Amino acid sequence: MATSFYCSSAIHTQHQVNVSFGSKNPLQNVKNLIKSFGIPSKSCSPHVSLQQGNWVKLICGAVDCIDCAADPSVINAVNEGIETAREIVSIRRPWVMISVNDDEDLHFRKAEFDPEDCPSDCSRPCENVCPANAISFERENSTMEVPFGSYQKAKPKVRFKMQGGVITERCYGCGRCFPVCPYDKIREITYVRDAMATAELLKTNDVDAVEIHTSGRQTNLFKELWDDLANSVKYLRLVAVSLPDTGDATISTMNQMYGIMEPHLSCFNLWQLDGRPMSGDIGRGATRESIAFAVRVAASSERPPGFLQLAGGTNVHTVDGLKKRGLFRTHITCAEPNHLQSLIGGIAYGGYARKIVGRVLSSMGSENGVTGIECHAEHLLKALKEALHLVGSVKSYNHPDGMQR
Known part of the structure; x- marks a missing residue:
């Protein structure tokens, strides 16, 4: 039976998706989905995406x-994941x-x-508020002898002891539990x-950029x-600086930092405007501060x-x-003749992307335990749909009206 899905909330009407897959092979359906969306080939550089x-x-x-x-084991895992994805479908390698x-x-x-x-009768609101499912509790039963006087036999009493706590590898520091x-009881x-x-890591072939x-x-x-880090920057394709909105001092501080970097800066540079850190998954209003920050910086000559x-x-x-603010894929003329560059290079998705893909990973983990998503193509297809749902409106992929296999 053919599988179909329909993306609407992240993609505008002209980009809505209604794709049918005739293949009973979920991994083939993944390949079909990539092909149907027209995702760029190896020849399209991430730098071109910034310009566009x-x-x-x-x-x-x-x-x-x-x-x-910036941890060798994490970097290795990321690169292994990229190569696994490229074995499934031929796409260009992203920057790490x-x-x-x-x-x-x-x-x-x-x-x-x-x-x-933690008191045993605590309602554990920290567990409920954590977006990464990084807090877990388990009760461990233990017994102790309770004496009843010198001539009576001690009577066992059941005690409850809480185990678990923060799962460090899942926690990303959003701070909502504090x-x-x-x-x-929760410490930062x-x-x-x-x-x-970090400087040594930048010299390896496994890293393309630093933030x-x-x-x-x-x-x-x-x-x-x-x-x-300066002597290692020459090995990179991109240097990014992430900073919050500091009001009137923002542009002055950016210029001071650029002056510090410029003598050793031989690659592209990027300013990440961190409007409201780690809040994208809260709701619609969370993005307003990020956009307002971008409007002010983009307007400064x-x-x-x-x-x-x-x-x-x-x-x-x-x-x-x-x-709505006229900033999406708005191009400006650069110093180079006949060369255009986008006023806003792009978007970084953190907590929100983690949340939507995390739903799939959580479901996969509950069904199969610790495993790689590439081993479970049904879940990989779900995760890919979620990802395309999010980035499709940024990338303006060629969303087909339908596809039969």
Whole structure:
């Protein structure tokens, strides 16, 4: 029996999808879906996407760029995943980006608590509010001897002890559990990536880009980090700087940071405008701050060179918001003759993308345990549909009216 699906919320009317798959082989259906959407071949560079204004960076998957932790094991896992995907269907390789920070940053923290400190009658709101399903509790029964006087035999009593807590590898530091704990038991653990170790990672063939997260309020720590990384930047295709909105000081700080980078900057550079960090999965309104931040920076004639990318609060409503402000795929003339570049290079999807794809991974895990999604083509097809649902409006793929196999 043919399978069909219909995407509407993330793709405008002219891009709605109604694709039928005649194949009973789910993996073949994955290939059919990629082919029908006209996803770019190997010849289309991520740099071209930046110029055209349809660049997409994901944390949980790869379109033009995939962002991951500056950890060798994580980088290896990302590259293995990319090669596995390319064995399924022939597409160009996305860039692999690692993220570092120059000081304490919301993106570089974890939640932590001792579940044994939690009262057994707690309603555990932290578990309910966690978008990554990174908090888990289990009750362990234990017994203790309760004496009844010197001539009576001790009577066993059942005690409950809580186990579990934060699953570190799932926690991405959104912070939503901190304020909801009724007993204030959850702690914030922050960390700063080692600069010298990161510099060595940049020299490998496994990394194409680096993203530096900074507070945007001072440049001395940024300079210290850059000085440690500068000699390794020549191996990269892209350097990105992620910063929050600091009001009137934003453009001045961006220019100071660009001045620090420029002597060693031999590749493309990008400014990630982090409007409302890690909030894209909250709702429609979360993207407004990100768009407002982009509007102010894009309107400034004094901003430094570099592509602009939206982040922080980005979700399925972001493209609509950019279109209303006249910023989606709006081109400007560059210094080079007859050369155009998009005012906004693209969009980074973090928490929202993690949420929608996470639903598929959670379902797969509950059915099959720990396994690779490529081994379960039905779930891979679902995840791919979710991803195309999100990025289709950015990429303006050629969505077919129908396809029979």
